[in-house]
Amino acid sequence: DGGITQSPKYLFRKEGQNVTLSCEQNLNHDAMYWYRQDPGQGLRLIYYSQIVNDFQKGDIAEGYSVSREKKESFPLTVTSAQKNPTAFYLCATHSPDRGYGYTFGSGTRLTVV
Amino acid sequence: ELKVEQNPLFLSMQEGKNYTIYCNYSTTSDRLYWYRQDPGKSLESLFVLLSNGAVKQEGRLMASLDTKARLSTLHITAAVHDLSATYFCAVEGTNAGKSTFGDGTTLTVKP
Numbered sequence: 306d307g308g309i310t311q312s313p314k315y316l317f318r319k320e321g322q323n324v325t326l327s328c329e330q331n332l333n334h335d336a337m338y339w340y341r342q343d344p345g346q347g348l349r350l351i352y353y354s355q356i357v358n359d360f361q362k363g364d365i366a367e368g369y370s371v372s373r374e375k376k377e378s379f380p381l382t383v384t385s386a387q388k389n390p391t392a393f394y395l396c397a398t399h400s401p402d403r404g405y406g407y408t409f410g411s412g413t414r415l416t417v418v
Numbered sequence: 419e420l421k422v423e424q425n426p427l428f429l430s431m432q433e434g435k436n437y438t439i440y441c442n443y444s445t446t447s448d449r450l451y452w453y454r455q456d457p458g459k460s461l462e463s464l465f466v467l468l469s470n471g472a473v474k475q476e477g478r479l480m481a482s483l484d485t486k487a488r489l490s491t492l493h494i495t496a497a498v499h500d501l502s503a504t505y506f507c508a509v510e511g512t513n514a515g516k517s518t519f520g521d522g523t524t525l526t527v528k529p
Contacts, residue, residue, distance in 0.1 A: 336515050347506060347519035355515065395460060399515050406451040406463025
């Protein structure tokens with residue numbers, strides 16, 4: 306089955322620690338996105354990539370970093386510079402004709418301990 | 419900067435009733451999406467509306483788009499409990515593929 310796999314499902318981060326969230330897709334889509342969702346709010350765009358080896362900052366990129374070395378993979382690192390990282394992180398892809406909405410992964414819940 | 423506003427943010431309705439969720443956006447766009455999110459889950463795509471006057475229907479949900487008014491509506495007909503969820507609209511701006519989301523409308527359908 307084609308889809309997006311995010312791991313881990315739950316992640317706990319200590320103060321000052323960097324953590325990496327995984328996002329893998331087998332849909333053969335070029336475009337991939339990372340969104341953050343805080344309780345009771347909509348999604349905010351962190352980073353996106355429309356092609357391998359290229360990515361752009363979204364609206365809230367500070368404290369995050371990404372890479373896009375393979376078409377299938379778009380990992381997100383939450384660095385110690387992100388002061389309020391507790392949130393639900395969603396990875397998504399978009400088909401080339403955008404004739405359907407995003408396909409989302411199941412998400413990663415990150416909590417600072 | 420593209421802004422997307424949904425209302426109401428919370429909606430409690432009885433089974434069998436009709437209601438409409440509104441999505442206003444601030445700049446020109448001709449591509450709008452509706453998504454559904456169940457509690458604790460990810461989002462799933464419901465509709466994409468591509469042009470002025472577009473209307474899509476799936477079961478008890480019908481979405482429409484008026485690009486001149488910068489308004490989309492999601493109409494619920496004869497609500498049932500299974501429709502309880504949070505519904506988001508998302509508008510694609512000038513950067514193709516990049517969407518801005520509204521804050522969502524949490525719908526609770528009571529027997």
